[in-house]
Every structure is written in C-alpha cells, then in structure tokens.
Amino acid sequence: MTDEWIRDVRTRAADNLVSIFERQIIDGTLAVGKPLPPEREIMQSFGVSRTVVREAVRALAAKGLVEARPRYRPVVRTPGYDAAIEAVGSVVNRLLTVPGGVRNLFELRIMMEAALVRDAALHAGKDHVARMKQALADNEAALGDSERFFETDVAFHRVLYEVPDNPVLPQIHKAYTDWLSSHWTRMPRDPERNHVNYRAHGRIFESILFRDPDAAERALRDHLDDAWDQVRLTFEEP
Amino acid sequence: MTDEWIRDVRTRAADNLVSIFERQIIDGTLAVGKPLPPEREIMQSFGVSRTVVREAVRALAAKGLVEARPRYRPVVRTPGYDAAIEAVGSVVNRLLTVPGGVRNLFELRIMMEAALVRDAALHAGKDHVARMKQALADNEAALGDSERFFETDVAFHRVLYEVPDNPVLPQIHKAYTDWLSSHWTRMPRDPERNHVNYRAHGRIFESILFRDPDAAERALRDHLDDAWDQVRLTFEEP
DNA sequence: TGTTTCAGTTTGGTATGACAAAAACGCAGA
DNA sequence: TCTGCGTTTTTGTCATACCAAACTGAAACA
Numbered sequence: 188m189t190d191e192w193i194r195d196v197r198t199r200a201a202d203n204l205v206s207i208f209e210r211q212i213i214d215g216t217l218a219v220g221k222p223l224p225p226e227r228e229i230m231q232s233f234g235v236s237r238t239v240v241r242e243a244v245r246a247l248a249a250k251g252l253v254e255a256r257p258r259y260r261p262v263v264r265t266p267g268y269d270a271a272i273e274a275v276g277s278v279v280n281r282l283l284t285v286p287g288g289v290r291n292l293f294e295l296r297i298m299m300e301a302a303l304v305r306d307a308a309l310h311a312g313k314d315h316v317a318r319m320k321q322a323l324a325d326n327e328a329a330l331g332d333s334e335r336f337f338e339t340d341v342a343f344h345r346v347l348y349e350v351p352d353n354p355v356l357p358q359i360h361k362a363y364t365d366w367l368s369s370h371w372t373r374m375p376r377d378p379e380r381n382h383v384n385y386r387a388h389g390r391i392f393e394s395i396l397f398r399d400p401d402a403a404e405r406a407l408r409d410h411l412d413d414a415w416d417q418v419r420l421t422f423e424e425p
Numbered sequence: 426m427t428d429e430w431i432r433d434v435r436t437r438a439a440d441n442l443v444s445i446f447e448r449q450i451i452d453g454t455l456a457v458g459k460p461l462p463p464e465r466e467i468m469q470s471f472g473v474s475r476t477v478v479r480e481a482v483r484a485l486a487a488k489g490l491v492e493a494r495p496r497y498r499p500v501v502r503t504p505g506y507d508a509a510i511e512a513v514g515s516v517v518n519r520l521l522t523v524p525g526g527v528r529n530l531f532e533l534r535i536m537m538e539a540a541l542v543r544d545a546a547l548h549a550g551k552d553h554v555a556r557m558k559q560a561l562a563d564n565e566a567a568l569g570d571s572e573r574f575f576e577t578d579v580a581f582h583r584v585l586y587e588v589p590d591n592p593v594l595p596q597i598h599k600a601y602t603d604w605l606s607s608h609w610t611r612m613p614r615d616p617e618r619n620h621v622n623y624r625a626h627g628r629i630f631e632s633i634l635f636r637d638p639d640a641a642e643r644a645l646r647d648h649l650d651d652a653w654d655q656v657r658l659t660f661e662e663p
Numbered sequence: 664t665g666t667t668t669c670a671g672t673t674t675g676g677t678a679t680g681a682c683a684a685a686a687a688c689g690c691a692g693a
Numbered sequence: 694t695c696t697g698c699g700t701t702t703t704t705g706t707c708a709t710a711c712c713a714a715a716c717t718g719a720a721a722c723a
Contacts, residue, residue, distance in 0.1 A: 197495055197496070197714095198495060199495045199675095199676070199677095200676080200677070201483065201676090201677095202495075205487075209515055209518075212519065213518065213519055213522055225702075225703060225704085226703075226704070227702090227703080235677080235678085236676095236677055236678045236679070237678085237679090238476060238479070238676085238677060238678070238679095239676085239677070239678090241476070241480060241704090241705090242479055242480060242483045242676095245439065245480045245483050245484050245487075246483045246484065246486070246487040247487075248484070249443075249483070249484040249485075249486075249487035249488045250487045250488075250512075250515050250516065251515075251516045252515060252516065252519070257435055257436060257437045257440075257685095257704080257705075258435070258684085258685055258686065258703085258704060258705075259685095259686075259703095259704085260686090260687095260703080260704085266516075266519045266520055266522070266523050266526075267520075268520065270516050271513045271516040271517055271520065274488075274512050274513050274516050275509045275512050275513050277447055277488050277489075277490060278488065278489050278490065278504075278508050278509040278512050279509055280447075280451065281450065281451055281490070281504045282504055282505075282506065282509065284451055284504070285504050288504075291591050291592060291593050292593065294589070294591050295591060295593055295594070298540050298544070298589070299537075299540070301540060302536050302537070302539065302540040306536070351532070351536070353529050353532050353533060354529060355529050355530065355533050356533070435685095437705070437706095438705080438706070439705090439706095463673080463674060463675085464674075464675070465673090465674075465675095473706080473707085474706060474707045474708070475707090475708090476705085476706065476707070476708095477705085477706070477707085479675090479676090495675080495676080495714095496674085496675060496676080496713085496714055496715065497674095497675080497714095497715075498674080498675080498715095664723100665722100665723085666721100666722080666723075667720105667721080667722070667723090668719100668720085668721070668722085669718105669719095669720085669721095670717100670718100670719095670720100671716105671717085671718090671719105672715100672716080672717075672718100673714105673715080673716065673717085674713105674714085674715075674716085675712105675713090675714080675715085676711105676712085676713085676714095677710100677711085677712085677713105678709105678710085678711085678712105679708105679709085679710085680707105680708090680709090681706100681707085681708085681709105682705105682706085682707085683704105683705090683706085683707105684703105684704090684705085684706105685702105685703085685704080685705095686701105686702080686703075686704085687700105687701080687702065687703085688699105688700080688701070688702080689698105689699095689700080689701090690697100690698090690699090690700095691696100691697090691698085691699100692695105692696085692697080692698100693694100693695085693696075693697095
C-alpha cells in the first residue's frame with residue numbers, strides 16, 4: 188500500500204479511504220466492473236475498523252463511483268455521463284424548490300436547444316432528418332392522446348441532442364426531462380396544446396430542412412417560450 | 426415521525442434514512458444552515474443503530490446535501506448551483522480519463538460559449554461591455570506573464586457567462602475551468618500564444634460591439650478550435 | 664457590565680465483538 | 694456439463710466502549 192496514510196486529528200479516516208479509492212479507481216488499480224475487496228480485507232490492509240470502511244464505501248456509492256446494491260459487493264462503476272447526471276440528482280431536485288430554480292434551468296434549456304437547432308440546421312445529416320421526420324409523424328399520430336403525445340414530444344426534442352456526435356448531449360436531454368418533467372406533467376393537457384406544439388415542431392423541422400439556422404432558432408425559442416409561459420401560468424412562481 | 430419506515434430485507438436502513446432526510450431537507454423540516462440532530466438522538470427517534478445513522482450522514486455529505494466537517498455537527502447546506510457542480514466533481518474527473526472524454530467536454534464548452542457570444546452580441550448591456558473591455562485590457566497588460574495571462578484569459582471568458590442573468594452559468598464556467606484546467610495548464614505557454622489569444626479575444630469583443638452574432642460566433646469558434654488544437658497536439662489523444 | 668477561564672458535559676470518530684440472513688462457493692449427483 | 698444442496702463468506706445491523714474535540718455555563722476577572 189504505497190498510498191500515504193495521513194492521520195491527523197482533524198481528518199477522518201473514512202475520508203482518506205475515499206480519496207485513496209478514488210485514485211485507485213481512476214488509475215485502474217481497482218478495475219471497472221470488478222467488486223471492491225471484502226470489508227474485512229480492506230480493514231486489515233488499511234488498519235482501520237469496519238465502521239470506517241463502511242462509511243467510505245457508502246460515500247463512494249453516493250458519489251456515483253461504485254454501485255452498491257444491498258447485500259452485494261460494491262462494484263466499480265463504468266465511467267459514463269449517466270453516473271455524473273445521477274450524482275447531481277438530489278441536489279438539483281433541491282434547486283428546483285428554491286425561488287426561480289425551475290426558471291433558471293428552463294432558460295438554460297432554451298439556450299441549449301437554441302444552439303442545437305442552429306447546429307442541426309447547419310449539419311444535420313440524412314439520418315437525423317429522417318428521424319426528426321419520424322418523430323414529427325409520431326407527434327401527429329398521438330395528437331389525441333396527451334399521454335402519448337408527451338412521449339413523442341420528448342422524442343422529437345431528443346433527436347436535436349443527437350445531431351452533434353457528442354455522447355454527453357443525450358444524457359443532458361435525459362436529465363432535463365427527468366428533472367423538469369415533474370413540473371411539466373402536472374400541467375393541464377388539453378388537445379389544443381398538443382396541436383400548438385405539433386405545429387411548432389413542424390416549423391422547427393422546416394427551418395432545419397431549409398438550412399436556415401436563424402429561422403430554426405426563432406421557431407425553437409417561440410416554441411419553448413410558449414411552453415414556459417404554460418409552466419409559469421400553471422405554477423405561478425412569484 | 427410520520428415518514429413511513431420501509432424495512433424490507435432488500436433495502437438498507439441507511440438508505441431509508443437518507444431519503445427521509447432528503448425529503449425533510451427539501452420541505453424545510455430540516456432548516457438550511459441548522460445542524461442535524463446529534464447522532465444519538467437520531468438513532469433513538471428512528472430506532473436504528475449509530476452505524477446506520479453515520480452511514481446515512483456520510484451519504485448525505487457525499488451527495489452535497491449537508492456539509493460535514495470533522496468533529497462538527499453536519500449542517501444542512503445552502504441550496505446552490507455550486508453544490509451541484511461539486512457533487513459531480515469526482516465523477517467528471519473520472520470521465521476525463523476515458524478516451525475522448527476531454528474532447529467531448531471541450532466540444533460542449535465550444536457549443537455553450539458559441540451560444541453565449543451570440544447572446545452577448547444581441548443583448549450585452551453597457552456594464553457587460555465595459556467589463557469585457559476591462560478584461561481585454563487586463564489581457565494586454567499580462568501578455569508577457571503567461572501565468573497571469575491565463576487568469577485574465579479565464580476572466581474574459583467568464584464575462585460571457587455573466588451576460589445572461591442566469592446564476593447557473595457562472596457556475597458552469599467555474600466547473601469548466603476547474604475540470605479542464607489540469608489539461609490546459611500543462612500546455613506549453615509561450616508568449617506567442619498569448620498574443621494569438623489576445624487578438625482572438627479582441628475579435629470576439631469587436632463582433633459583440635458591432636452587434637454581429639454571426640461574426641461573434643465565428644470568432645469564438647476559431648478561437649476555441651485553435652485552443653483545442655493546442656490541447657490535442659500536446660496530449661495527442663488517439 | 665463585558666470578557667476570559669475553566670471544568671464538566673455533550674458529541675463525533677473509531678474500535679471491537681456479535682449475530683442473522685443473504686450471497687458466494689464448492690462438491691456431489693444427475 | 695449442468696443442477697442441487699450444504700458450507701463458508703460476506704454484508705447489514707446492533708450494542709458497547711473509549712478518546713478527544715467541541716460545547717456549555719458558571720465562576721473569576723477586568
């Protein structure tokens with residue numbers, strides 16, 4: 188064990204363990220997918236009590252570095268953008284409760300998607316265009332069924348996040364829908380709105396087809412600003 | 426204690442505690458800034474052992490919901506976008522080690538800042554323009570001192586994140602610089618590059634002054650693409 | 664009256680031991 | 694080779710104990 192073991196009165200043994208494990212996970216000493224050593228083994232090799240080991244493991248799990256299903260050995264998690272999103276989950280949930288929290292995240296989403304439609308208008312390939320067309324068709328087919336329309340609505344937006352070939356973006360989309368959906372799904376869902384949204388999607392799609400980023404951005408912003416108005420009117424944040 | 430206490434064989438007592446505390450923190454039963462009850466008190470009110478309580482508290486701390494300095498009572502943390510960023514820290518660090526990880530995050534940054542300069546070109550007010558001008562002047566003054574130039578470089582970009590009045594954005598900027606700086610600061614820093622970057626900043630600023638979002642975006646992309654080339658050439662990701 | 668000091672009390676950090684129940688393992692049998 | 698089943702590990706939890714640091718309040722002091 189070459190890792191230096193700093194034991195100060197003002198540091199916690201568990202914290203040291205956590206950072207040691209973090210290092211070992213990053214540099215590969217603890218291989219991805221493999222389980223951590225048994226608790227008793229860890230306590231012996233570091234000379235700490237089981238209490239400390241358990242606390243450290245719990246912290247690693249909460250941070251998203253290992254997956255600790257009850258009764259199973261904790262396994263080193265595959266590095267992925269999903270783990271990052273998951274790790275912020277509880278904090279973001281709290282953010283959504285503070286005044287203006289939803290608003291700020293929603294604004295960020297608008298900014299993000301505005302950039303995405305511009306990008307799509309400039310660089311979307313045949314396959315992505317086809318997928319958007321399909322999503323649009325699904326929208327239309329689901330106009331009468333608000334529940335299903337919501338799903339196809341999400342799907343349409345998701346395509347936008349898939350156009351740039353960056354694996355982070357789809358995860359961000361997933362995060363947005365997860366986080367904001369609770370403030371979204373409780374909205375009154377009259378078929379009227381479905382039509383409005385469908386037409387908005389159509390305008391966005393058209394602008395992308397015409398390779399007109401400015402029009403695409405405008406259409407997207409109109410669409411999301413309108414959606415935001417709905418959210419705001421429903422919950423009336425002061 | 427009205428919270429239902431689910432004790433299944435397949436659930437952990439500590440996990441239940443965590444979710445109970447999460448709820449209580451969000452709904453305000455546990456007030457921000459106030460310390461959690463003493464461990465011994467918690468164990469009595471929930472009828473669990475201290476081991477369980479400690480594990481739960483550690484998990485909450487790792488998630489960023491409470492701040493647990495050694496030897497002090499854990500206090501409920503102020504909800505803020507900084508806590509969210511901090512919570513992902515260790516996961517993101519790991520992401521940066523996987524192939525293409527840095528690239529993906531850097532691309533995301535380019536996309537983000539491209540959107541920001543467009544926004545700045547359209548909506549930047551007098552004060553923001555003034556601040557950018559100041560940052561540019563600081564750039565120039567630091568041309569000979571690569572260490573200081575780096576700081577003023579970061580400061581210039583930060584202004585872009587401050588133009589939209591959204592408190593999330595500055596935090597994102599902070600996160601980017603924290604995460605990517607280790608892959609940035611080790612780059613060779615010849616004064617030559619400082620001049621290149623300074624001129625690039627100048628072009629961006631000009632385009633914003635002229636209220637020309639397209640030119641601003643182009644200038645920004647040129648600037649960051651160039652910066653990325655430097656990073657890539659230095660570390661040669663395959 | 665405001666401040667400092669100090670002893671007693673609380674409280675977190677850690678270690679140890681114990682036990683039930685689930686998971687992992689190994690071996691015999693099909 | 695695959696399947697069951699009993700044995701061994703290993704996790705989840707509890708109880709207890711001790712130390713040292715943080716806290717508290719009262720006494721001493723300026």
